[in-house]
Amino acid sequence: MKTIVFGFDALDFRYLDLFDGSLPNISRLRDQGTEASLRSTHPPWTGSAWPSMYTGTDPSHHGVYGFFTYDGYPDEGAHVSRSNVQQPALWNYLSKEGDRSIVMNVPVTHPAESLEGVLIPGYLATEDAVGYPEGVRDDVSDAIGEEYTVYSSAEMSTDLDAKFDGYLELIDQRRRAAVALLERHEWDLAILQVQKTDAVFHHFDEERRFRTVYEAADRVVGDVLEAVEEPVNVVLCSDHGIGPVSGYQIHINDILRSNGFVETIDDGGRSTPSVDKGALAETDRAGATDEDGDGDEGDTAPSGLEKPLLFGRRLASRLGVEPVDVYAAAERVGLGSTLVDLAPDTLKATAVQESVDWRRSKAYCAKGSRMGIRVNLAGREPNGVVSSSDYEAVRDELISLLSSLETPDGEPAFEFVCRREALYDGPYLERAPDVCFLPTEMNHTVSHALYGRKFLPVEKHDHKPNGVFVGAGPGFSGDQSISQSQLSLTDIAPITMGLLGHSVPERMTGTVPDGLLAEQHDRANYGTVSYDTDHSEPRANDEKVTERLEDLGYL
Secondary structure: OEEEEEEEEEHHHHHHHHOOHOOHHHHHHHHEEEEEEEEEOOOOOOHHHHHHHHHOOOHHHOOOOEEOOOOOHHHEEEEOHHHHHOOOHHHHHHHOOOOOOOEEEOOOOOOOOOOOOEOOOOOOOOOOOEEEEEEEEEHHHHHHHHOOOOOOOOOOOOOOHHHHHHHHHHHHHHHHHHHHHHHHHOOOOEEEEOOHHHHHHHHHHOOOHHHHHHHHOOOOOHHHHHHOOOOEEEEEOOOOOEEEEOOEEHHHHHHHHHHOOOOEEEEEOOOOOOHHHHHHHOOOOOOOOOOOOOEEEEEEOOOOOOHHHHHHEEEEEEOOOHHHHHHHHHHHHOOOOHHOOOOOOOOHHHHOEEEEEOOOEEEOOOOHHEEEEOOOOOOOOOOOOOOOHHHHHHHHHHHHHHHOEEEEOOOOOEEEEEHHHHOOOOOOOOOOOOOOEEEEOOOEEEEEOOOOOEEEEOOEEEEEEEEEEEEEEEOOOOOOHHHHOEEEHHHHHHHHHOOOOOEEEOOOOOOOOOOOOOOOOOEOOOOOOOOOOOOOOOOOOOOOOEEEEEEEEHO
């Protein structure tokens, strides 16, 4: 029986419950099917999570732990693509079996690979990335009466109403494009992804906007299922959850610096790459702000107010008064957060001039989203300073330091701190951080940037480890006891293989939970499965991919 997988980035049960009355299509699936909490991978971010979903393996088996791949140091990183994912995807296994797939907008699927079916890449692809087969994007554009796009209009705009309107327009485009693909192509599996269910929480703090985006996602579900005239199995899932964060931003490299692990360099805070969303989307950068705090004053020209403030900041610096000193004084009288909120973006950007000197540091956090510490190991890192004989002792020191770290409230900062071997066992273990951590209840965020502060209060929405699983259709057993258990994101691919009547590939680390499906399926060795990791389609110039991953909230 045909199977549709709806992938909604950051979909969370707390908001599905809150908006239940205005989500008729998703609520119907929940009522008719089986639902359960879906544990994301570590780290719970798009770059590593969606490849885990579509390969059925954790990052140590597919090799992608974040948005960048590092052969050396973070300032030499390149953004990840399908070529970095070292496992077959669901559609590769199905192609070998003769089944046809439609894959639309799934992150980290560029450059598009050949398969039985069609594939249109999603997030981290350039806007002009082609799909498979050649011309499929043009065909979809003709079908929906407008150009199919990867990114929304006003993606980088500071006009929040325009940005939000662009989100809704893009979700509606996904709805119409999905229907067109299903109607125009033969298929057995369709994987349809929507990204803006995540982005809205990173850029807005209004329940009405959250509800509106969820309602738009619900219409995608309704129209797609209406377009399919025969019974189908449906999987609805998210790569992680999302929710309010009211703890602290943990400046992990400041903590490591104060304990002798991190050395610094004065380079304007620019030594760590992040994805330049404007370069990928080829959008108008006018009005863009330095949302990732990378210290790049080039994002916008200083406003009339900012110019004297910037002059004052430079004068104060020459007198030995740094922004952190001003903030500390304001914080003592309860005005710290107000000061940060009121500071113009350009002034905030110039407040940080130091970066981690990756080559001279003993250990560092390359990106907050990687949720771990990398040891600068001799013989592995090009300029490694920690000998192999000291490696375990350094890891012991890091684990002891971070395990005992407390927030200003006297609470443990991290839920766990451990060696990477405690989480991973795959062939790409070496690409993982040497020490991994997770903030307590994910009520804190982590920043790699140096601010001269270990903790800053934070109030925002950010990722949570548990996402959503809903399964409905004849292929499911209807056993409601499953709802009391927790599934893994890596289970989605095995479950989908089972729904399509195939054995679960032995290479998948995920499983089909007992009792979930109407029929149990064994595991099998599929032998050699072709997937195009060697495919080389032109990608974004690495020099352009340097500024902001936060526009979708991924830092």
